[in-house]
Amino acid sequence: MTEKIKIKSKNVNVYYGQKKALDKINLEIPTNKVTALIGPSGCGKSTFLRCINRMNDTIDICRIEGKIIVDEEDIYSTEVDPVLLRAKIGMVFQKPNPFPKSIFDNVAYGPKIHGIVNSDDELEELVIYSLKKAGLFEEVKDRLNDSGTSLSGGQQQRLCIARAIAISPQIILMDEPCSALDPIATAVIEELIDELVKNFTIVIVTHSMQQAARVSQQTAFFHMGNLIEVGRTDQIFSTPSQKKTQDYITGKIG
Numbered sequence: 001m002t003e004k005i006k007i008k009s010k011n012v013n014v015y016y017g018q019k020k021a022l023d024k025i026n027l028e029i030p031t032n033k034v035t036a037l038i039g040p041s042g043c044g045k046s047t048f049l050r051c052i053n054r055m056n057d058t059i060d061i062c063r064i065e066g067k068i069i070v071d072e073e074d075i076y077s078t079e080v081d082p083v084l085l086r087a088k089i090g091m092v093f094q095k096p097n098p099f100p101k102s103i104f105d106n107v108a109y110g111p112k113i114h115g116i117v118n119s120d121d122e123l124e125e126l127v128i129y130s131l132k133k134a135g136l137f138e139e140v141k142d143r144l145n146d147s148g149t150s151l152s153g154g155q156q157q158r159l160c161i162a163r164a165i166a167i168s169p170q171i172i173l174m175d176e177p178c179s180a181l182d183p184i185a186t187a188v189i190e191e192l193i194d195e196l197v198k199n200f201t202i203v204i205v206t207h208s209m210q211q212a213a214r215v216s217q218q219t220a221f222f223h224m225g226n227l228i229e230v231g232r233t234d235q236i237f238s239t240p241s242q243k244k245t246q247d248y249i250t251g252k253i254g
Contacts, residue, residue, distance in 0.1 A: 004018070006201040007052060007170065012066035014047050014056065017197055021047045023225045025066070031118065032204045034193060036216035036233065038209060040253065045205045049173050052203065054082045070171070081117040087114050090164030090200075094176040096156035098148030098163075105138050106148040106159055107131060113183040116164040127139075133199075134162035135192050137166040154185025161192065172196065174204040190215050209249060213237050221245045221254070 007029035014022040022044045029035045039046035047056065054075065067074050073254040075085055085112070096185060098106050100185045110116075117123045130207075131137035136158040140151070149157050157177060164172055178186040192244075195217045206212050212219050213233060218232040221244075229242045240246050247253045 003033070006031040006070065007147035007203070008047055008053070008067075008069040010067040010069070011081065012048070012051060012064065012068060014044070014051065014065075014171070015063045016059070021175045021225055022051075022168050025227050027220055027227055027230060029201065029203060031201050032197060032199075033206050033218055034197050034204060034216040035218040035220060036212035036213050037203065037205045037222060038207075042088075043208070044225045045220075045222045047110065048222070049175055049203060049205050052171070052173055053086050054224050055086075055091070058083055070152055079083070087167050088169055089171040090167065090169035091172060092157070092172065092174045092177045095180050096145065096153055096193040098151070098159050099150060100147065102145045103131075103148050103159060104144040104152070107162050107166045108164060114167055114243060116167060120250050125160075130162040130166040131159075133165050133196070134158045135188065135195070136162055152185070154181050154188055157185070157189060158192065161189075162197075165196075171203070175203065176205055178205060179187055179207065186211070221248060223248065 005028045009027045011023050012022055012025040013020065025048060037049060039045050051058045051064060051068055053226065064076065068076060079174040099109060104127055107130050108123055111123060111126055117126055130136060136155060139155060139175060148156065152157060165202065178189050195203060204215065216233045219233040221228045221236065224242055229236065229240055229245045236245065237249060
């Protein structure tokens with residue numbers, strides 16, 4: 001049975017001014033799997049992640065060539081509205097960034113803007129559902145009117161995941177979502193990723209190879225703007241086909 005592919009990049013080059021940040025990236029990301037992007041700092045993995053929801057559009061000096069196809073549609077085509085695209089592709093950042101609003105309003109914000117709900121009751125149901133999906137509801141159900149910024153770091157990150165889920169995306173991008181968290185909060189987020197992948201296609205940038213090995217089914221190794229190797233996570237970590245991948249995994253390059 002062939003895997004269904006959710007995201008395809010074809011010969012993607014990214015430039016910041018004169019500097020080439022990514023060189024001819026060809027990568028297929030399967031549906032309802034976790035794909036981890038690994039590699040040393042500055043290798044282009046976060047740049048590639050931000051190509052998938054056109055976040056790089058917000059950077060004046062950034063120029064992108066090639067194609068990124070999501071569900072058979074070229075997302076850089078002039079017909080595609082980046083705002084609607086980002087409703088389909090949720091994003092969770094490195095540092096938890098809840099809005100300075102109540103826990104409830106943090107999650108309700110996206111559905112309100114995108115007109116996803118028709119009544120206050122529907123909105124409340126969706127907020128509760130999203131908080132439950134993010135594994136946070138039981139901890140905050142008595143304080144939904146408290147500020148999102150009053151939560152601990154790990155809870156804030158789960159609130160940001162609930163906020164991403166609330167707009168019913170198909171894809172969730174995570175840019176080092178645990179790098180600001182302690183090991184216990186990290187373990188909770190990793191368990192959550194295992195749960196979420198049943199409903200979403202997840203792409204995670206991580207600087208932790210152990211995390212990539214724990215949460216992903218496919219791993220792509222980037223080095224100096226190039227995609228060196230991609231494959232099943234267990235295979236990449238046990239028998240990589242490229243010497244550079246082997247050197248990175250064994251700590252010879254970092």
